[in-house]
Amino acid sequence: xxxxxxxxxxxxAGMCVLEAPAVFDQDEEDGLVVVLLAxxxxxxxxxxxxxAKHCPSGAVKFVE
Ligand code: SF4
Numbered sequence: 001x002x003x004x005x006x007x008x009x010x011x012x013a014g015m016c017v018l019e020a021p022a023v024f025d026q027d028e029e030d031g032l033v034v035v036l037l038a039x040x041x042x043x044x045x046x047x048x049x050x051x052a053k054h055c056p057s058g059a060v061k062f063v064e
Contacts, residue, residue, distance in 0.1 A: 001045050002063050007032050009059040016060055019051035020044060024060075033059060 003023070012031035016024040023044055025034045040048055052060040
């Protein structure tokens with residue numbers, strides 16, 4: 001899995017961080033998403049899928 005986020009779409013809602021804090025964080029300056037693990041291990045794939053599903057702006061994408 002490889003994660004690709006669109007920071008232009010991110011509205012800083014933080015849902016991805018709540019779902020997968022090991023994979024996503026928010027920039028301290030602008031609150032926008034920061035990817036900590038662009039290629040997360042398989043144990044984290046389900047939470048990444050949940051994060052993508054719950055992102056209100058559709059900013060979290062990934063390829064399997
Ligand atoms: S859930 Fe979506 S909009 Fe919210 S911080 Fe994460 S990427 Fe940005």
